[in-house]
Amino acid sequence: MNTIDYKRIVWLASYPKSGNTWFRAFLANLLRNSNTPADINELEGGPIASSRQLFDEATGLSSADMIPDEIEKLRPLVYEYIAQQSEDVVFHKIHDAYTSTPDGKPLVPESATKAVIYFVRNPLDVAVSFAHHSNLGFDVIVKAMNTNEYAFCNKPSKLHMQLTQRLLTWSNHIISWVDNSNLPLIVIRYEDMKLAPFETFSKAIQFCGLNFNDSQIREAIAKSDFNELMKQEKEKGFREKSPESESFFRKGKIGSWKEELSAELVEIIIKNHFEMMGRFGYLPESK
Amino acid sequence: MRSFRYKAFGLYIESELEIPEFLPTDEEPGIFIGLGEVPDQLVSPQFIGVRFQASPNQFILKVDNIANYYAEAGHTITVQPSENAEMADVRLFLLGSVFGALIHQRGLLPMHGSSLVFGESAIIFSGVSGAGKSTLAAGFIKRGYKILSDDISVVSVNKQNLPAVSAGYPQMKLWADSLEKLGIDPNSLSRVRKQLNKHNFEVVDAFESAKLPLSGIYILHTKNSPGIEVEDLKGIEKFNALKNNTYRLNFVRGLGNNEANFNHLSAIAQNCFVRRLSRPSKGFSTDSIIDIIENKLHSIG
Incomplete structure (x- = not known):
């Protein structure tokens, strides 16, 4: 019997606030190729891997009646199911770190994975953006970014709209995907998306084995320009915005930390994430 | 073997498994729940999910370390509990997904939502898991309303094609967070698992056991901006909203009863209002949402 290749999911993986949503807007514009910019409320890459609805539909079980370990054990099978149900390449966003389930299996199975686009951004800017996004103090976020137990949607007393997502520390999130996953993976720096959009977006698209010509890529980049995303959010809102924040598309700048982060917090982030910051070119020049 | 007779979801049931959540009855049963061996897989499954398989008249659900379940032709459920499984856990998935499949097999429509009594008819509050269906239902109960069903509401149509909702069973499941918002101490209630x-909330006096005509459906949504909005859905949007809130729509794909599903959804779309409530x-x-719904109902008369 010949086995069918179900490696159809391209994961858009990242720690939060690292350019994932921007890339999804680019993808929506690239894949749909309409005359007007794609609606920010219908981006590519959904539903997110941690969607509760996705899990319930795929398994036939109510995750609301399951304990976290039971849910996590089935998550790799959910992704295999998605890959098998898909006729072609599909994109899914994921914020979980690349971890193992309680029975020792990778959360994200190789058998369902075509590629991983891993987005990374200067943690100093991530801290600023993340704090605004969640309406929390910079110090709280800096601490979260250095907490290995940090997770989304893990309060045991209530039902979250999404499943629990373990993020690990900012550095360990990178290590989990980039060094430990063994999946075909390309690292895309947020800063390169900003400074050299054509080269960077093209590289990501080619890595996934998709064929688009230069003008198509340039057009999709133009349609997902930050100002366009901001304009649309102002006009009709963005459903992926946190209720805690005023807007999702805020500044999208490189180096916001210089104006917003205290020297003390900058120091702490550099100390906590020195190695990974050095590896991706994020150490401030004076250090 | 000793057996028990119950009424739930508008169905009469005989069960080898004791199900304290259901109401006892003396009526002749049309559905049998037995303990026994569940086949490992279906011979020719039409649809395979991660933990279920479905073909016309056959359905298997596997819940690791709890139980395997086999529902046949809308009248028989076989339960094979795992070793050392808690019977409360075994019942939890039986009363959810497995009954959902059985209801589909009978050509009835299980809507994912809780139904409450308003005057002489019922309204279903539907929405995805986490939208707040049960919390809202509990809020209504606190105001003196009666509940027909929590989480799964079984809709049938009569000869005139008018939809009605059957009574589920007199128990709800509420998270500690929701109970606290309602002023109920979670520790005073037993845990679901x-x-x-998450706790068992018995609704003794607030339970309505009669089948009632369905007047409408509210579909609960969440949004990240302030204010509560209510919008009447029309046309294809109305139909799709109903379809998407069918309990375990994926089961229909394997059970092959698309036609029954379509007919029920059409009957609801023709005869009932469907409103999207975004909060x-x-x-x-919860009180502010209830106020808005009450006003809306009174203003229409």
């Missing part, structure tokens, strides 16, 4: 901070995901009160 030992490891979950902020944070910083809202």
Whole structure:
């Protein structure tokens, strides 16, 4: 019997606030190729891997009646199911770190994975953006970014709209995907998306084995320009915005930390994430 | 073997498994629940999910370390509990997904939602898991309303094609967080499962056991902006909203009863209102939503 290749999911993986949503807007514009910019409320890459609805539909079980370990054990099978149900390449966003389930299996199975686009951004800017996004103090976020137990949607007393997502520390999130996953993976720096959009977006698209010509890529980049995303959010809102924040598309700048982060917090982030910051070119020049 | 007779979801049931959540009855049963061996897989499954398989008249669900279940032709359920499984856990998935499949097999429509009594008819509050269906239903009960069913509402149509909702069973499941918002101490209630901070909330006097005509459906949504909005859905949007809130729509794909599903959804779309109610995901009160719904119902008369 010949086995069918179900490696159809391209994961858009990242720690939060690292350019994932921007890339999804680019993808929506690239894949749909309409005359007007794609609606920010219908981006590519959904539903997110941690969607509760996705899990319930795929398994036939109510995750609301399951304990976290039971849910996590089935998550790799959910992704295999998605890959098998898909006729072609599909994109899914994921914020979980690349971890193992309680029975020792990778959360994200190789058998369902075509590629991983891993987005990374200067943690100093991530801290600023993340704090605004969640309406929390910079110090709280800096601490979260250095907490290995940090997770989304893990309060045991209530039902979250999404499943629990373990993020690990900012550095360990990178290590989990980039060094430990063994999946075909390309690292895309947020800063390169900003400074050299054509080269960077093209590289990501080619890595996934998709064929688009230069003008198509340039057009999709133009349609997902930050100002366009901001304009649309102002006009009709963005459903992926946190209720805690005023807007999702805020500044999208490189180096916001210089104006917003205290020297003390900058120091702490550099100390906590020195190695990974050095590896991706994020150490401030004076250090 | 000793057996028990119950009424739930508008169905009469004989069960080898004791199901204290259901109401006892003396009526002749049309459905049998037995303990026994569940086949490992279906011979020719039409649809395979991660933990279920479905073909016309056959359905298997596997819940690791709890039980395997086999529902046949809308009248028989076989349960094979795992070793050392808690019977409360075995019942939890039986009363959810497995009954959902059985209801589909009978050509009835299980809607994912809780139904409450308004005057002489019922309204279903539907929405995805986490939208706040049960919390809202509990809020209505606190105001003196009666509940027909929590989480799954079984809709049938009569000869005139008019939809009605059958009574489920007099118990709800509420998270500690929701109970606290309702002013109920979670610790005063038993847990749905030992490891979950989710509790059994028995509705004794607030339970309506009659089948009632369905007047409409509210589909609960969350949004990240302030204010509560209610919008009447029309046309294809109305139909799709109903379809998407069918309990375990994926089961229909394997069970092959698309036609029954379509007919029920059409009957609801023709005869009932469908409204989308969007509320902020944070910083809202259940009472304010109930006020809006009450006003809306009174203003229409």
